[in-house]
Amino acid sequence: MSDEQKQQQKGQDKAQHDPYQDDEGIKYVRNLIQPHANFPSEGILFHDIFPALRDPVALEIILNRMAAVVTKRSAVIDYVVGLDARGFLFAPSIASRLHCGFIPIRKKGKLPGKCHTLESTKEYGADILEVQKAGLEPGARVVVVDDLIATGGTLQTSVSLLKAAGAEVVVCVCLVGLPSLGGIAKAGAPVEALIDLEAGC
Ligand SMILES: O=P(O)(O)OC[C@H]1O[C@H](OP(=O)(O)OP(=O)(O)O)[C@H](O)[C@@H]1O
Numbered sequence: 683m684s685d686e687q688k689q690q691q692k693g694q695d696k697a698q699h700d701p702y703q704d705d706e707g708i709k710y711v712r713n714l715i716q717p718h719a720n721f722p723s724e725g726i727l728f729h730d731i732f733p734a735l736r737d738p739v740a741l742e743i744i745l746n747r748m749a750a751v752v753t754k755r756s757a758v759i760d761y762v763v764g765l766d767a768r769g770f771l772f773a774p775s776i777a778s779r780l781h782c783g784f785i786p787i788r789k790k791g792k793l794p795g796k797c798h799t800l801e802s803t804k805e806y807g808a809d810i811l812e813v814q815k816a817g818l819e820p821g822a823r824v825v826v827v828d829d830l831i832a833t834g835g836t837l838q839t840s841v842s843l844l845k846a847a848g849a850e851v852v853v854c855v856c857l858v859g860l861p862s863l864g865g866i867a868k869a870g871a872p873v874e875a876l877i878d879l880e881a882g883c
């Protein structure tokens with residue numbers, strides 16, 4: 683068997699155990715997310731999503747579910763917007779599945795050309811976020827993708843940047859939500875998190 687065939691076989695074996703279409707899929711992903719106390723600073727309970735991304739079944743579940751959230755909301759999407767940095771892990775793959783483009787919102791100083799720029803606060807710090815003016819036409823229908831919503835500061839600022847550019851934010855999709863931090867209500871656009879880490883299941 684060639685290396686390519688072995689790789690395909692490995693993927694097929696994994697896919698047979700893929701619990702895609704039901705809540706078992708979300709539980710499978712949730713169980714891979716690792717909590718770390720006092721990271722990156724004292725008092726923060728950090729939820730590490732990378733063990734889930736390391737697992738090919740979990741990665742597929744995440745991408746399928748995120749894309750499904752978007753298609754349930756709207757058939758017409760122009761761009762998937764990913765947030766620097768962990769949103770970039772998902773957004774281009776979702777854009778590819780939805781046959782639309784990808785646009786980054788980046789931390790200040792990384793994007794050339796004229797940008798919309800806004801200050802932002804998050805659970806453990808502050809950032810300045812930017813989106814390129816040239817990348818977005820007024821009236822564009824966009825979805826925003828990030829790994830996690832905590833206080834909602836990052837999503838709120840991102841939604842404001844996109845609105846300043848004249849875009850319509852159809853929905854924000856996150857892998858993880860921490861609802862007790864109040865972020866979902868303040869984002870300024872509908873938010874759907876695949877996993878509520880504070881819920882019992
Ligand atoms: O809801 P909030 O309180 O705003 O927090 C959520 C944000 O915090 C993290 O970004 P961060 O910039 O820390 O990390 P990253 O660069 O690894 O994505 C995370 O990826 C979200 O973007």
Ligand SMILES: Nc1ncnc2[nH]cnc12
Nearest residue numbers: 727728729730805830832
């Ligand atoms: N508690 C948390 N875990 C992982 N990423 C985060 N970003 C903001 N808060 C976070």
